[in-house]
Amino acid sequence: MIEIKHHFLDTNIILTIPLRNDNYRDCAEYFKLDYERHISNHVEKEVFSVIERLRLISLDIFKHIKNYIISKNIPLIKIDSHIHKIKTTYLNRFKDDDYVFGIEKDRFIDIVNDVFITYSDEIKDTIVDNDVNLNLLSFKLRNLFKMYNKTINNCMANFDKFSFVNNQKLINQLIDIGLHESDAIIVDDCYNKSMNINEKFVFITYDNKIIECSREAFKLLNSNVHFSKPTVFLNN
Amino acid sequence: MDKNKSYDIVNDLLKFVLCELKEKNMSISHFRIQKAIFKIKMELGQDHPLFEYLPFYWYEHGPFSNVVSKQFRELKNNNCIPYSLHTVFLDDESFIEFSQGNNLIDEYPVINSISDRIFADPNLFFNKFDEDIYLDYAPFHFMHPFKYVLYETTRDDDLSSSLVPDNYLNVFYDCLSDLPYDNLLGDFSVSFSRLFSRLELINDENQFLNNWAYIIPPVQLSWLTFARWVRIYNHDTFYNEDVGSWKNELENHIKILNSAVDKFEDKTENIFNNSSYAPDYDSFEDKMLNATFGNYLKD
Numbered sequence: 001m002i003e004i005k006h007h008f009l010d011t012n013i014i015l016t017i018p019l020r021n022d023n024y025r026d027c028a029e030y031f032k033l034d035y036e037r038h039i040s041n042h043v044e045k046e047v048f049s050v051i052e053r054l055r056l057i058s059l060d061i062f063k064h065i066k067n068y069i070i071s072k073n074i075p076l077i078k079i080d081s082h083i084h085k086i087k088t089t090y091l092n093r094f095k096d097d098d099y100v101f102g103i104e105k106d107r108f109i110d111i112v113n114d115v116f117i118t119y120s121d122e123i124k125d126t127i128v129d130n131d132v133n134l135n136l137l138s139f140k141l142r143n144l145f146k147m148y149n150k151t152i153n154n155c156m157a158n159f160d161k162f163s164f165v166n167n168q169k170l171i172n173q174l175i176d177i178g179l180h181e182s183d184a185i186i187v188d189d190c191y192n193k194s195m196n197i198n199e200k201f202v203f204i205t206y207d208n209k210i211i212e213c214s215r216e217a218f219k220l221l222n223s224n225v226h227f228s229k230p231t232v233f234l235n236n
Numbered sequence: 237m238d239k240n241k242s243y244d245i246v247n248d249l250l251k252f253v254l255c256e257l258k259e260k261n262m263s264i265s266h267f268r269i270q271k272a273i274f275k276i277k278m279e280l281g282q283d284h285p286l287f288e289y290l291p292f293y294w295y296e297h298g299p300f301s302n303v304v305s306k307q308f309r310e311l312k313n314n315n316c317i318p319y320s321l322h323t324v325f326l327d328d329e330s331f332i333e334f335s336q337g338n339n340l341i342d343e344y345p346v347i348n349s350i351s352d353r354i355f356a357d358p359n360l361f362f363n364k365f366d367e368d369i370y371l372d373y374a375p376f377h378f379m380h381p382f383k384y385v386l387y388e389t390t391r392d393d394d395l396s397s398s399l400v401p402d403n404y405l406n407v408f409y410d411c412l413s414d415l416p417y418d419n420l421l422g423d424f425s426v427s428f429s430r431l432f433s434r435l436e437l438i439n440d441e442n443q444f445l446n447n448w449a450y451i452i453p454p455v456q457l458s459w460l461t462f463a464r465w466v467r468i469y470n471h472d473t474f475y476n477e478d479v480g481s482w483k484n485e486l487e488n489h490i491k492i493l494n495s496a497v498d499k500f501e502d503k504t505e506n507i508f509n510n511s512s513y514a515p516d517y518d519s520f521e522d523k524m525l526n527a528t529f530g531n532y533l534k535d
Contacts, residue, residue: 012533015529015532015533016529016533018517018525018529019525019526019529019530019533020517020522020525021522021525021526021530023530023534045498048430048433048501049426049430050532051433052425052426052429052430052433053426054528054529054532055429056415056425056426056429057528058524058528059412059413059415060417062413063413063414093417097419101417101422101425102422102426103532107531107532107534110531110534111527111528111531111532114526114527114528114530114531115524115527115528117527118520118523118524118527138413140520140521141524142409144517144521144524144525145433146433146436146437146440147515147517147521148525148529149433149436149437150437150440150508150510150513150515151513151514151515153437153508154508154509154510154511154513157509157511158511206533206535208535
């Protein structure tokens, strides 16, 4: 990878910033490197949209658990199978949907499974004690998203943000080579910025689909925009 | 269903209600007359033969009926109701004419006892009457705090002058937590949630009240947009043919709300800028972030 000082950040790169998981340690290292980082208003909007969708899912799961526990007289024996039933009942609500809360079904199911695992003890305690543990967790959830939002807001203030009127023709061409429309718009933003300041840009993303399309997109965008995962820069 | 029969029944009921009010020397707004007729309908109960002929849907100010509204306009156009901005009072001539006999009441005298009860309620002259309609009949519990705390506070200087931001945000979060899942409502929910996030950030910086003027438009639009969804969700079959155009209107309103939230975010963009902010997430929070964001981001 040639050295390019202007980096345009995809939504998924920004969303990883608050994550402490080992999977995203590379990203934390990448952000320690000195580059001129850019985003667009579309990236910012998409970031907030994802945050809110994930919050809505979490709240909806909570509501379901609460309603289920309140409305059913659950015997303490076989409590695990009841929790499994609560989860299955929840997922069945969406069995005919390809997207739930605007998120692909497979990812949504993984989220629901993991949230139930994360809250397993608290759900059990709530069933056993019939108390208000879930309300306390709801409060914690509110606080968590506030912290996450603040972290993201804080980081984005450090990036150069701009907005352009998109070129629909180019967006259609990007869609034709396999990008989703929302990704195509963001790549077009990157291209516009690179043309505007007449510098080469690298589009930083974790999205394999975009990376797969990068060769064709690179040709289409007249070699102005390269595509890369953040890890590439750590090897230099 | 026979829509003409609906118009006839509503016409008779409206004349009866106006006569009752005149007899008791009571003058109330036509919005409240709508609610009084809705309450009569609900007290008659679902099994009553008149129930389906009194068609309502839930909207910006609670239950609303185009049929009541149309019949009311007709009476006004016929000069049965002298022009008044706020309240409604039947003229003497019409009172004499309408009082002479009402087939509907003759057939269903139970309406008399129900209306006596409703018109004896001292709250009829106050917002409490409307609030009770929400508390007793709204399709969702959170509609009452959404309308009477979040929305009305933006329209009433007395309410906003005593506003406690923390309490306001608690109500906001409760409403957000109770939003139903529906494909038509998805983009609204995201905008509403974005609005909440920004309000929380502003409040943490003690800038809530200073930005009240900017807060008003997106909050008002939130309620008005939700009202356009709730009438699709909860309406009598009489209005089924209107649902297509209601959906288009909802879609437009969601776009308007979206841009209002965008503008609000732009105007308050620099309120939070604390470069030293780096929270420590505890293990529960880490697990929750990985369950949600981790799964969303994984390949």
